[in-house]
Amino acid sequence: MTLVSKVTQVARKMAGRSGPRLLSVKDAWRLTPNMIRVVFAGPELAGFPEGREGGNCKLMIPDINEAKESFAARLQNGPTPVRRTYTVRQFVAETQELTIDFVAHGDEGPASRWATQAKPGDFLGFAGPSAPKVTQFIADWYLVAADPSAIPVAAVALEAMPRDAKGVAIFEVTSPGDRQDIKIPAGIDVHWLIQPDPHQPSTAQEDLIRSLDWPQGRVQTCIAGESGVIRSLRGFLANEKHIPREDTYISGYWKIGLVEDDHQKAKRDGNA
Numbered sequence: 001m002t003l004v005s006k007v008t009q010v011a012r013k014m015a016g017r018s019g020p021r022l023l024s025v026k027d028a029w030r031l032t033p034n035m036i037r038v039v040f041a042g043p044e045l046a047g048f049p050e051g052r053e054g055g056n057c058k059l060m061i062p063d064i065n066e067a068k069e070s071f072a073a074r075l076q077n078g079p080t081p082v083r084r085t086y087t088v089r090q091f092v093a094e095t096q097e098l099t100i101d102f103v104a105h106g107d108e109g110p111a112s113r114w115a116t117q118a119k120p121g122d123f124l125g126f127a128g129p130s131a132p133k134v135t136q137f138i139a140d141w142y143l144v145a146a147d148p149s150a151i152p153v154a155a156v157a158l159e160a161m162p163r164d165a166k167g168v169a170i171f172e173v174t175s176p177g178d179r180q181d182i183k184i185p186a187g188i189d190v191h192w193l194i195q196p197d198p199h200q201p202s203t204a205q206e207d208l209i210r211s212l213d214w215p216q217g218r219v220q221t222c223i224a225g226e227s228g229v230i231r232s233l234r235g236f237l238a239n240e241k242h243i244p245r246e247d248t249y250i251s252g253y254w255k256i257g258l259v260e261d262d263h264q265k266a267k268r269d270g271n272a
């Protein structure tokens with residue numbers, strides 16, 4: 001065991017947990033053609049913190065056909081399973097049910113593959129959650145933009161906004177059937193853009209954002225998705241619109257052609 005993992009283990013014990021949670025699937029279904037909703041339930045969710053919708057978490061993915069006992073042992077003692085970052089879409093304390101929405105982008109990614117096959121009784125490891133990404137809604141005008149990977153964080157933000165909020169929400173999804181029902185304030189103009197091949201770079205969100213009549217007053221953003229799109233939008237918001245950093249949640253969630261570990265490394269190196 002490395003020093004870092006030893007320190008992590010001691011910190012978890014002090015916080016009353018001895019390691020990641022081993023979550024069990026209660027139900028899983030296609031929310032839309034390219035999005036899978038998984039609801040986890042069971043005693044492992046005891047003590048799960050409330051109010052973390054929109055926060056992110058690390059999911060540890062079992063190998064194909066891995067037995068629950070050997071995966072549970074691996075969560076405690078290593079070797080560390082594949083880890084992927086996801087968003088808490090909902091947690092209901094009364095029923096202790098946790099919802100996470102997975103983009104179904106094929107079998108190449110371990111997390112996407114796991115979700116595509118998920119059924120009641122399946123399991124994975126869970127660490128987190130972090131604090132939510134957008135907690136204060138103090139703007140005159142909101143700009144929300146998301147591809148499918150960021151619909152969970154965007155939906156949580158839109159649902160938490162004051163009901164008299166004004167602004168624009170842009171969702172770029174794979175097919176018309178991928179539109180979701182989200183409780184969006186009436187003063188937010190909603191645009192659903194269709195991009196059938198998410199592996200092709202797209203400028204559709206940026207083109208639309210650049211065409212907007214930019215409002216007077218304070219602007220807050222909740223924007224996430226493919227890193228190339230995000231990089232370009234980040235530059236636009238900072239350099240052309242001069243939105244202060246503290247009002248700007250903008251984050252690359254994945255990158256065309258890179259698995260998550262390589263994408264995270266590219267981000268750390270300033271290349272994504």
Ligand SMILES: Cc1cc2nc3c(=O)[nH]c(=O)nc-3n(C[C@H](O)[C@H](O)[C@H](O)COP(=O)(O)OP(=O)(O)OC[C@H]3O[C@@H](n4cnc5c(N)ncnc54)[C@H](O)[C@@H]3O)c2cc1C
Nearest residue numbers: 086087102103105109110111112149253254257258259260
């Ligand atoms: C803070 C944060 C929160 C996130 N929340 C969510 C969430 O709630 N739901 C969600 O679905 N994703 C979310 N993501 C994105 C998710 O972590 C990545 O999509 C991750 O790469 C998926 O892992 P994988 O094992 O399926 O694919 P990987 O093994 O990482 O990648 C395999 C291949 O699939 C491609 N790929 C990865 N993601 C996508 C995608 N979305 N669409 C098309 N191709 C893709 C990669 O470029 C690569 O070529 C979040 C990311 C971050 C940083």
